[in-house]
Amino acid sequence: MVATAIPFVVGGIVLAVILVAALFARFYIKVPPDQVAVFTGRGGFRVVRGGASIRVPIIERVDYMTLAPFETTLPIKGAYSKEGVQVNVDAVALVRFDSEDAAIRTAAERFLNADRDQLHATVQEILSGHLRSICAKMTVEEINSSREALVSAVTNEAGSDFAGLGMNLDVLTIQHISDDNGYLESLGRKRVAEVKRDAEIGEAEAARDAMMRSAEAKREGQTAQAIADASIAEAQRDRDLRVAKAQADVEAERARAQQAGPLADAESRKQVTRAEVAVEEERVRSNIAVEQQEVLRQQQALEASIIKPAEAERHAAVLRAEGERLAMVERAQGQADARALAGEGEMKQRISIAEAQQKGNRSQGRGRSPRPNSERGSPSPRTRSRWRRPEGHPPRRSRRQAPAG
Numbered sequence: 001m002v003a004t005a006i007p008f009v010v011g012g013i014v015l016a017v018i019l020v021a022a023l024f025a026r027f028y029i030k031v032p033p034d035q036v037a038v039f040t041g042r043g044g045f046r047v048v049r050g051g052a053s054i055r056v057p058i059i060e061r062v063d064y065m066t067l068a069p070f071e072t073t074l075p076i077k078g079a080y081s082k083e084g085v086q087v088n089v090d091a092v093a094l095v096r097f098d099s100e101d102a103a104i105r106t107a108a109e110r111f112l113n114a115d116r117d118q119l120h121a122t123v124q125e126i127l128s129g130h131l132r133s134i135c136a137k138m139t140v141e142e143i144n145s146s147r148e149a150l151v152s153a154v155t156n157e158a159g160s161d162f163a164g165l166g167m168n169l170d171v172l173t174i175q176h177i178s179d180d181n182g183y184l185e186s187l188g189r190k191r192v193a194e195v196k197r198d199a200e201i202g203e204a205e206a207a208r209d210a211m212m213r214s215a216e217a218k219r220e221g222q223t224a225q226a227i228a229d230a231s232i233a234e235a236q237r238d239r240d241l242r243v244a245k246a247q248a249d250v251e252a253e254r255a256r257a258q259q260a261g262p263l264a265d266a267e268s269r270k271q272v273t274r275a276e277v278a279v280e281e282e283r284v285r286s287n288i289a290v291e292q293q294e295v296l297r298q299q300q301a302l303e304a305s306i307i308k309p310a311e312a313e314r315h316a317a318v319l320r321a322e323g324e325r326l327a328m329v330e331r332a333q334g335q336a337d338a339r340a341l342a343g344e345g346e347m348k349q350r351i352s353i354a355e356a357q358q359k360g361n362r363s364q365g366r367g368r369s370p371r372p373n374s375e376r377g378s379p380s381p382r383t384r385s386r387w388r389r390p391e392g393h394p395p396r397r398s399r400r401q402a403p404a405g
Contacts, residue, residue: 029055029062036065038108047104063112069096069170072123079135088178094171095123107166130158147174
């Protein structure tokens, strides 16, 4: 019983697994990189780009929005230029939704379930308005010749509008510009005439330039020929000069070879003469040295025999004179001292005599009336003058003293 039930259990498990896998595969939403899946439900929506997510059954709904660029044609008819001339502009624009999350949400809110034709119409209206606005600021010539400036101006002005819709203007191409009044055709004919005129002028200028270049080429050819001839003449002159120099060198070498013998003899004689002169100079120098030695010897003998004895005699005479002078000075000094001593003795003797006279006079005159000072035994002015001696003078010598020595 159990054995018979096992296959049914295994089959049920396998069936359940297959059913779960099928449900998972159905509700597991995979989104390629060029698309956006918008999951709506549960109070809002969420965006999945280039990834995968599980859709909740019954509750959520999934819508897709492609990010691939789409092309839109712009047939602009009767757009006024700056001069008021109507022009027709045929352009093609390549537009796509922006890949940023905020831009995708904005685009999803506006164009998630919109019809593709409606989307194209919206893009055409935006670009047509900006194209007409830019054309009104430019002349017909500028519109026709400066198409890149026209495209740049339209792209800059329309960029903010497309950003508000979550889009980007990738490419804008001006395919054709025309008008219904033949304005551009007239400009073309004028340009054609100018081109023809310029072509004729250019052809004439080319012919003139060809003639000028031909003449210049001839002149340069003649100049080159003259330069070549001059170069040839200079080369020949240099060759002749080199030949002449070589010949002169040969002759000079031949002359030197011929003169080599006499020159060698003269050189040898000159060397012999130089040697003889050197020997003579050496002999003269030896004689001079000998004579100088003899003169030096005689000078030394003269000094030893005459000069040195005379110098010794002179020195002795000086010493004798100095001794006599000192002896005379000593004698004079002794005589002066003797005279000074004799004067001092005479003065002391006179002073003693005067004092004795005064004492005698004082002893004789006791009891007498005193005499005036003029009558006393004081020395007379003559005696006082004898006693006084000038300061710094030695005392006078006694006539009875004989001079010393």
